[in-house]
Amino acid sequence: MNGLFVSPSPHRATTMSTTKIMLMVIIALLPSAAAGCVFFGANAAIVLAVCISSCVVFEYLSRIIMKREQTISDLSAVVTGLLLGMNLPATTPIYVAIIGSFIAIVIVKQLFGGIGQNFANPAIAARVVLMLSFADSMTSWVVPYWYSDVVDVTTGATPLTASWINYTESGEAYKMAPFTLGEMLWGETGGCIGETCAVALIAGGVFLIVTGIISAATPVAFIGSFALLTFIYTGSAVETVYGVLAGGLLIGAFFMATDYATTPVTTKGKIIFGIGCGLMTFIIRNFGSFPEGVSFAILLMNLLTPYIDKLTLTTPFGAKKPVKAEKTTGKE
Amino acid sequence: MNKLNGIHLAHNKGTKKCETIDFPLPKSVIIPMSQHMGAPCDSLVKKGDEVTVGQKIGDSGAFMSAPIHSSVSGKVSDVTDYLLPNGSVCKAVVIETDGLQTVCPDLRPPVINDRQSLIAAVRDCGLTGLGGAGFPTHVKLNYDPAKTPVDTLVINAAECEPYITSDYRELMENPNDIIEGILLVQKYMGIPMCKVCIENNKPDAIELMKEKTAEISSIDIVTLPSEYPQGAEKVIVYSATGRIVAEGELPSHQGVMVMNVSTVSHIYRYSQDGIPLVKRRITFDGDAVTENKGNYFVPIGTRVSELLSHGKAEDAKKILYGGPMMGMCLYDTEQPVTKTTNAILAFRKGELPKTTACIRCGKCVRTCPFGLMPLMIEKAYNAKDVEELKKLKVMLCMNCGCCSYACPAHRPLAEINQLAKGLIPRK
Structure with missing residues (x-):
């Protein structure tokens, strides 16, 4: 008519976007991924590249087959691929990495409606399926710098599988950490590609918290509850610190337990989620048959998220509560 | 006291230094008989009638309404159907101006000597909230002091929307009218305390008001953080008094009455000169306006197209009544400035970024x-x-x-x- 644009208020929008958020997550993950490539060599880089590219291809094809708008430009498939790759050993066969990407993107994410709709973290669900299906290749850990000739032994224990029991010459047993604290912090230990370098993971996590991409509630509750339980159980501050730095706890707490779609929305919910993860990780690590429990813990809590959300609704400002609200719930 | 959530916006208050000037008298005005929430008025004039400035041209018997007065002197050329921005249709009086701006001879300053006469005067003035929402002011004053006694008058001068500086200009240009208006309302409504709430991005206005009210113990100047939506009624009541206006309540249930700063000063001016609400200050801004941005006294009913040509805003793609956060889009540039219009903003770009799927970020x-x-x-x-x-x-x-x-x-x-x-x- 007169070329005027009419729309409901507000007429301003944030410059933030889903793509930018995903980009920030990728930036936060890069130091740890790079460290993994340094420790575990070209194989690690290949696994990461295969995971990322196959995730993007699967997302692209899924959207075409489902006749939905293309979403690869939001970079969420890149994040999933990167996270999945970082949660695999460097020696993972290529076809296993591709199967993992298929499970993550097609089965866990796209079949449930794509970004924001998945019930579980795609990378975690894929890792768990691979762990149960390809137990051998998923639990063979190469030692850092195995690709250089200097080292004879190529596979070894991880901080979670190595024994703390040592013996003196006279045969008396004593406890000693299998790795130095420096090795634990820098990540010069066996493990998945992106989970060993504690310094890089903490730096990435803090970056995401400071920029407001993730809330500190989940990692603090997750790591805090795990550390508290471990300290009560072992009575040793050293073992507690090693427990926090070992395995997938840091990458899980900062990058997987903070996934928007599969974790609670409110701060209260995030704290419950984090404590649940910490508790489950502690139980599986100490009493379960797997040495590592972070993936299972997060997966289980993902499934509980809708219920946590329902129990942690906010109380709106000035809302007349709770007599009426409880009555309506009771009737349902 | 918990802090309420909100957002930080670019203020864009580029017109804050622009002193208010009278907008050139348009050749014709179109005055809708519904300018705010409540019942529309019935037109009291017909085609061919001569009208004068301040003459009542619309009224309604309904409680929730305010009379409408002619903003110009001239001849009624039509009483037509008018499509309101909210989608409903009302009558509108079109007046061709004669350029003389003859003031209606019947206008007299009202006699105010008690609560009821104040409320009656405010109704006669045709006053509605000038902040944007436009609640008829006499309805707001007409609470039952036996059921909901009010002890605090909150004057809303937060002006938290970007771009708009019309309330800021009122603070800078007419501080005495504001204070007299407050004292008038306090006196006849029996409200012991008044808090004038100003966002901290207007330090000179805060200083000026503090200086002017230094001797008046019943008026407090409250500095609020610049955070949108600080000026929302429930938010400002909470920020100023800590009281929570609960679900289904009016501020008077919590002993508070909120009034916009320009509204309260208009009550005082009406008490002095008896000229009803026929013109108001608006901020004219936006990136499509290439010249003459600023604050103007505009006769009610002035078509926005007059403003746009004054500002050479040919590229305007999106034109707003009010601010960018809560303002309403004009569907046609022939729509007029009304009693509730605190700004006309014209922008080159209308579209917002494309919507994508919810990622539950919270x-x-x-x-x-x-x-x-x-x-x-x-x-x-x-x-x-x-x-x-x-x-x-x-x-x-x-x-x-x-x-x-x-x-x-x-x-x-x-x-x-x-x-x-x-x-x-x-x-």
């Missing part, structure tokens, strides 16, 4: 001043789940737009909240 929950959960409301709205919507308290939404603004997926959450309200049956 930003909408963390920015909602009232702690609502827009992402859950959207789900419940899509499922048409009325019980869930009631549980989520969607009726509390004031449409401030923080959720839509902050959403990285650019979902129209505020709009959905309003649509969701429509699903809940009214009692």
